[in-house]
Amino acid sequence: MKISIKDITSLPDQSKKFSGTCDVQEFSYLGSSFSINHIEPFDVVLSMIGTGKLHIAFSTKATIVGACDRCLSEVSFEVPVVADETVQVSEGQVVTDDDIGPYPFVDGEEIDVDELILNEILVNFPAKILCQDDCKGICPVCGKNRNIVDCGCDDTVLDPRMAQFLDVFNSVKEVK
Numbered sequence: 001m002k003i004s005i006k007d008i009t010s011l012p013d014q015s016k017k018f019s020g021t022c023d024v025q026e027f028s029y030l031g032s033s034f035s036i037n038h039i040e041p042f043d044v045v046l047s048m049i050g051t052g053k054l055h056i057a058f059s060t061k062a063t064i065v066g067a068c069d070r071c072l073s074e075v076s077f078e079v080p081v082v083a084d085e086t087v088q089v090s091e092g093q094v095v096t097d098d099d100i101g102p103y104p105f106v107d108g109e110e111i112d113v114d115e116l117i118l119n120e121i122l123v124n125f126p127a128k129i130l131c132q133d134d135c136k137g138i139c140p141v142c143g144k145n146r147n148i149v150d151c152g153c154d155d156t157v158l159d160p161r162m163a164q165f166l167d168v169f170n171s172v173k174e175v176k
């Protein structure tokens, strides 16, 4: 959703509450696609600090669905979404910060709530997405999901340098 800041910026020290929505359904992160399945109901509060500053705040939780990093099965997880931004405003417009450039969540006279949500999701994204802490992953030999079947394949993958060393070791043994 986008919220116009036109009204609030003419009301010094006042706040306005808006019932928040998220219009983003899909996004990609580090080459994988995810979907936002659910977002807890939340309010977006815009507050003027004096006449020159606008504070944007909301807090919710998003339920994300994606693939397990190891076995690729579908995983659902929650990510906190807490937006807390203060921007300078002048004549109903957000003033671009000279140091950091235009705000990605500002679109003309509107605050782009979706952009803020997405940003918070990415900031709080889990480092690893696993269906379970001890997910056994997919067998590199037969491609089966090892959480479901114990295929029993020998998947001892050797470091090529180690393999070379073993070759030498074995040939030395043969000589003896």
Ligand SMILES: [Zn+2]
Pocket: 068, 069, 070, 071, 072, 073, 130, 131, 132, 135, 136, 137
């Ligand atoms: Zn898994």
Ligand SMILES: [Zn+2]
Pocket: 139, 140, 141, 142, 143, 144, 151, 152, 153
């Ligand atoms: Zn296997």
